[in-house]
Amino acid sequence: MAGESRFGRAGPAAPSTSTGFEPGTDHDAIVVEGLEKSYGSLHALCGVSFSARAGTVLGLLGPNGAGKTTAVRILATLLAPDAGTARVAGLDVVRDAAALRAKIGLAGQYAAVDENLTGFENLEMVGRLYHLPRADARVRANELLERFDLVEAAKRPAKTYSGGMRRRLDLAAALVFRPPVLYLDEPTTGLDPVGRLSMWETIEARTAAGTTVLLTTQYLDEADRLADRIVVIDHGSVIAEGTSDELKDRVGGERIEVRLEDEADAAQAIVALGEMTHERPTFEDHVVRAPVRTRSGVMAEAVRRLDAAGVGIDDIAMRRPTLDDVFIALTGHAAEEEPAEEQENEEMAA
């Protein structure tokens, strides 16, 4: 991974990546304050504030239509905010937009690659558009194809690629100029589980060492795995922020849920399970819920304890907190999907 340490610093082929801030110091690479954006009567962002320290991964978590993509589009200089400010790598996203574009990389759910060009040609084109000399653009393209496991597909048009390969090529394109700040807009939405896992591994490996990453996602497990800190947004407002553990604590963490053969045994079940949990189990909606700290061995222990107490089990399962759990805990309502995606609303307003 020796080569990875160059991300975020000026590499030999990137003469002008002076970042305006020093990675690893107390400076924040992304500072968003009171950001507002409306499309007609739809308020996509209603005064959103958050920040990300240099070299960390910030997860922006929320359902479709929460305003995640709008926030990324503003930070990527693609859209002007109605109110509020945002500074990235020390530059204002509106006033310094042109200079900022040399310091950001954007990859996301669209896998924005030219399907008629080969993988190599796509990366070479992006390098040339960053004004790298042709020879440097080619060297960089080959380097990235190797790192992203695309060497064998390098000479094939991107339309022959699988969904996962396209995302990797898209991410490689975002990293051509070694940007100090990287935006990943729902990088695994629409991928199958294998593709998602492989993308996670790629993101973990490629974003190490100095790059500040803003990741948007609808999946708690994705934010959990990749993000240092998580900002939860809903209907254009920040409703919670913290580390993954802090958020999970707010929704109760993992728990064992038991349906009883006879609900008259509920009190006995609570006592039996209470000895192995850090919090007293509850009985609600015909289900006994026992919060647990770890997963290993607890299921077998729970079954043994209930059996020993003579409690008949109809159904028993381990439940992890989901995004819905977070939303129910934070807002009191489920994270319902918006009927229209935010971009469509934008288009209606345009």
Next chain:
Amino acid sequence: MSSLAMSASDTLVLARRNLARIPRQPDLLIAYTIQPVMFVLLFVYVFGGAIQTPGFDYVDFLMPGIIVQSIAFGGFVTALGLAEDVKKGLIDRFRSLPMSRAAVLLGRTISDVALNCLSLVVLFAVGFLAGFNFIDASVVEIVAGIALCLFLGYAFSWIFALIGLFSSSPETANAIGFTLIFPLTFASSVFVPVESMPDGLRQFAEVNPFTTISDAVRSLWLGTPAHTDVWMAFVWCTALTVIFAPLAVARYRTVAAK
């Protein structure tokens, strides 16, 4: 790099990208060349016998018009390509790069010129086979006519760029192009002399830029009276470019993926 050199470099990189796709999409190339050939054959052999063009063989009258129409529509690939790029998120990528704001559209419109040169070769070949001849035309006049056609194609590329950037999909771009602009070419002297049209339509056809430009090319290639058509034709092409290029660039700066 100066900003002008930067724009030029970006434009060439993107023009190359647009041309690289042509041999990889042979169906596009075929559609591009077969369609004008079909028009020539249809009009010469199906409608030609029924259309009166006093003083000319119909094929001589028709070819300048068909060439004007085909080249004007050559930029249609720009509408389709841009609608596709917007839909696929490529425009978002380009707009997030530190590159010239006009380069994506300049690259498109310039590669259209190259494609239109290819179309011209096909059109002239099929035209000569169908019996077309230049009448009293000097080399300068022939070249001026070709230049005028290519200039018209360039101006229309910007119109199609704007359509592409306003379309939510290539299918929409297709529908807009064929319902708004295609009929304009028929209400003109492209296929028939405007004198044969009823009142109302005739007056419209007389001020239609397709009439001005078709008649200008005819005066250069067939020795018909020039009047002010040649100058007016260049004025039209310049005006269309000057109006639509900034509109398209302005739209590019705010366009969003669907």
